[in-house]
Amino acid sequence: MNQLSGSQLLMLLGGGTAAATTLSPIERIGLFKTSVANTDKETARLQADPAVKRDLARLDRVIANAKTPADLFKDPEAVRVLLEGLGLADQAANIGLAKAALLSDPSDKTSLAANLSDTRWKTAAEQLGFAGTGLETLRSTATRETIAKGVVDYKRLTAIGEKSQAVSDALYLRNMPEDTAPSVYDVLGNKVLRRIASTLAGLPDELALQSVESQARTLERSIKVSDFADPRKREVLINRYLVTAADKVTVNDPLAGLGITLNL
Known part of the structure; x- marks a missing residue:
């Protein structure tokens, strides 16, 4: 999984300040469809923000x-922006860890x-190539654009995720590069894929208390991890996840009352 996509990131778009209420499957499906349809418009708006x-800059x-x-790691704000772009925004406060992980050589098994259980670090280190190319890869046009x-x-x-974590997760899965074929350990090491797989398989949170090997065996018995690599099968998984997952949304959700129908 050498290709890093900003869309690996995991956190989503929204607003509203009212008290939270449970979001129904129909509302989650509606928010997902609306978010997909508005992707280009929102992207253009944010690029000009x-x-x-x-x-x-x-x-x-x-x-x-x-x-x-x-x-680079002497400037916390620059590190924050870098980690946001690498799909590691939730680690922005861990500058020491970010420096140690990203400066290390991901091709060295030690x-x-x-060795971090969160496989995003290895993916990001591979993308930046600090251990092998110094600043050269980061300064390239392709990496800066990514x-x-x-x-x-x-x-x-992030705004979508404030309305529904489940929709955020579903968009993350939908936007994974088509050549991405995660192993069961990649799924366990990725908090979004782990959440999706565990929910679809009906596995309890206590699974995390087991050894990684035991978790892998349990997950493999419960779900076909290979389905994450097939775009058509991903759509089926997304629909199932949006129906099964439970999360919160603000009362003034703009999709409420639109009469969106569920089509699985």
């Missing part, structure tokens, strides 16, 4: 002035990036 532009300045990859896209996707998806 002054706050997003400021964030990316700050990261660009830090990258331009850095002499080594380690210099490295920190290769990170910028990741930041925009993070902002867009």
